[in-house]
Amino acid sequence: MKKSIRIRLSVLMLLEYFIWGAWYVTMGTYLLTSLDVDAVQVGAAYANLSIAAIISPIFVGLIADRFFSAQKVLGILHLLGAGTLYFISTVQHFEGFWWLILLYTLLYMPTMSLANSISFSQMEDPGKEFPKVRVLGTVGWIAAGLLIGFMDIESSYLTFRIAAACSLLLGVFSFFLPSTPPKKQSASLSSIVGLDALVLFKDRSFLVFFISSIIICIPLAFYYSFANPFLNDIGMDNAAGKMTLGQASEFLFMLLMPFAFSKLGIKKVMLAGMLAMGCQVFIFCFWRCGLRNLDVVYGNCAAWNML
Template sequence: MQKSIRVRLSSLMFLEYFIWGSWYVTMGTYLFTNFKADAIQVGSSYANLSIAAIISPFFVGLIADRFFAAQKVLGVLHLMGAITLYFISTLSDFSSFWWLILLYTLLYMPTMALSNSISFSQLKDPGKEFPSIRVFGTVGWIVAGLLIGFLGVESSVLTFRIAAGSSLLLGVFSFFLPDTPAKKNADNRLSAILGLDALVLFKNRSFAVFFISSIAICIPLSFYYSFTNSFLNDIGVSNTAGKMTLGQASEFFFMLAIPFLFRGLGVKKMLLIGIAAWIVRYLLFAYGNVGANMWMLYAGIMLHGICYDFFFVTGQIYTDAKAGPAVKNAAQGLITFATYGVGMLIGSYVSGFITESHSTTINNETSYQWQQVWLMPALIAGAVLFAFAIFFKDKLKAVEQIKN
């Protein structure tokens, strides 16, 4: 690959995830502070990303892949996103905010698939080359968190304006990315567009259990994304956005370790460890504090690598191997639909209702019983762990064994 192309693709990934990390992590804190929103409203705001995740594959499959060059669609979406993000920063009522966040996520979510498509089109060996490019997305998310935390603007409109400026930059930059023309021979069958070909995988009991568990584990996952930043700010942790980037650093480390751990532990143990890590994380949050138990908060954040990579990345590998070449893409789309779509949608609302049920309001000031809040996702993850351990039967130790 030419060095100039590698630099452009790496920059694409950096900006793609820098934009997301600029506003997503701190949105709950922003809503609590500026709109006096309740936890249900915060949860519903985060749910918009899941609604967009459900819809975006149809947009990419029906329009972007078939009629337009990917880099041009990417550029237009990010330019429109920049305008939307700026207007979001000017709002003073929650109702308008909710609708514009929905609009923005509908514009943003397709860009993730388009970014991957543009990158893969330039790679001769995606298995070797893509990780070294995609890792700049993780770097972008970390830099965004460090910047927001360093500037001390977690509850400021600047989070959205920084994201807007970055989206404007990427929108213009997209038109200078390598040309990725529309697919002339795209499969026009409705079942292919909707990813229904992958439904054949449900004939396998273990895959069906994995699919249901993927949805269920997103309920405790949603608590982390929606309320961790608000929780840490509420109990007095400084530079919260910056400290939360330790989770992405952990994710980066375990991403590199997964191929080695996978061979030794096998599918089931990796997935079980991933689920168990969510239980441990929320217990650490429940009993951690800014005083003597501050280490528990750090440990809970840094468990993100195990929580996310051991279940979701291992699950993607497992799905890829189970599906085989014929329905590989449809199967990955199905799992994305289950997790970022259905699972996170349910989880965002459930986390909002549960968090709000543990709140008290005195003199128009709302406080949350965070220990009780965090014990709830720990219990949910425990139930998922128990069911998964009983019903998931695959005990294969390597990708090659799964394929056989």
Template sequence: MQIATRLRLSTMMFLEFFIWGAWFVTMGTFLLTNLHTSATQVGMAFLAQSIGAILAPFIIGLIADRFFSAQYILGWLHLLGSVLLWNASTAANFDSFYPAILIYMILFMPTLALVNSISFRQMKNPGKEFPPIRVLGTMGWIIAGFTIGWLNWEQGGQLDLTFKMAAIASALLGLFSFTLPATPPVKKGAKTTIADILGLDALRLLKNQSYLLFFISSIAICIPLSFYYNFTNPFLNEIGMAAAAGKQSLGQVSELLFMILMPLFFVRLGVKKMLAVGMLAWIFRYILFAFGDTAANYWMLIVGIVLHGICYDFFFVTGQIYTDNLAGERFKSAAQGLITLATYGVGMLIGSLISGLVVDKWQTPTGNHDWSFIWLIPATIAGVVTFLFLLFFKDQNKKNKPNAAGLPIQEEYAGSITTT
């Protein structure tokens, strides 16, 4: 890959995740403290992400794989998104906030698949080339979190500024997207079918029994993940952690480190072990949150946050590479939309509904929450999912061959998407 192309893709990733991290981490605190909502309403706001993720494969299948170049779609979605984020920052109550964030997430979630698709289309070996580019996205999220903590927007009651900051960055990425490498639709001119229009081509991946189990596991493990995304920042602020958003960025620092090391882990461990390690990290993180505090057990909170790197990289990034390798050239965009549907869509939709109800249920008479009991619930769910995954998942597309040192390494998944 040419250096100029690598730099443009890296900048794209940086801005994509800076935008998301700029407002997403602290939205729960913003809603609870600035707009005085319930935890159930917080769950409803995060559920907007899931609705966007569910619609993403249809948008990608209809547009990016068939009619328009992916970089142009990415640009227009972010330009429209910048207006909606600015409107969300001026909302006076939940009723005016929710429509803006709902429409925004319907536009934003397809961009997660688009940036992956644009990147993968420029690569010959995604397993090696993708992590160094994706790591810039992690840097974007880190810098967004540190900025919020440094400017003291949480304690100062100024979290509306997070949405304004994200709106400006979204406008920048929208304009920058038009300079990205050309990523024309791979099925342009082909006969249109209902499956094409709805982005259902990628469903052929589910004929592969290994991938079907991965898909189901992705849905299930994202139910407890919703607890982390939706309520970690309110939890840390409630128990008195200063600059909580900045501290949470340590999770992305860890993500950055493991992203750099991912090619080594991917080769040595393979898909099943990578995914399993990510799931196990979720269990330990929630247990640490359940028993951590801002006094003697402060270290538990920090370790729980730092584990995010393993949680995210070993499961999500591995899953994206696994999906891309199985999809084949014609279905790459739709396949990325499919895994987005499973994780951020169906799984986190269920999780958002459950997490808000759980947090409201265990609110104390003083207005605080029984966080120890709350965090043990996602820990239990993650434990059950991990056990079943280890019991039933078999990577039937794995092939091994010796490397130069005579050790077995993981080949790319070149098997047919219809293999069972």
């Protein structure tokens, strides 16, 4: 892969995940403080990302991959997303906010698959080259968290406007990415919506992997919905910036993944990751808050009571 292409793909990943990190981590804090919603409504807002993640592969498989160049679809989606993010920042009521977040997530979620598709199409050895490009996405997420935290705007509509400005920038930049023409191939509706993949459940190893993935995503969903409001509620300064410590470790291990896969194999790597996540949740709940202050945490912390 040429150096100029690698730089453009790295910028793509940097901006792609900066946009997501700019609004997603602190959305719970914004809703609870600025729109005066309850915990159920916060969960409903975050659930839109999951809804979009289910629908977006159909969009990508049915339209983007077969009729249009991936970089053009990526650019259009980010331009539309920029406008949507701006309107989200102006909404004063949760009902309108919920529908706009649903619209935005439907626009954003396909862009991750498209960004990966554009990257893979330019790589001779994706297993070795992709982690070096994708790691810039982690840098973008960290940069967004640090910016939001140090600006002290976690409960402000400005988080959405910063994401909107970055989405506009990436929308324009996308048209200058390497050309990734549509794939001229026919496919059945079942393959487009993923029904053909159900045969994989006959493999016991895949079934265990699938169930484990679902289980581990449950605490992750609660973490992103309520971690930032919780940390702000207990008085932590620059909570968004400090939460990027998790992505800082991700940066290191993303670079180590090719080596880990070759030496340990995917099963041991995934098991180590799951154990590490369990340790993270334990430390987050008991060490960070302090075992001696559990009465305060359970009794007085509004964010904890929401859970």
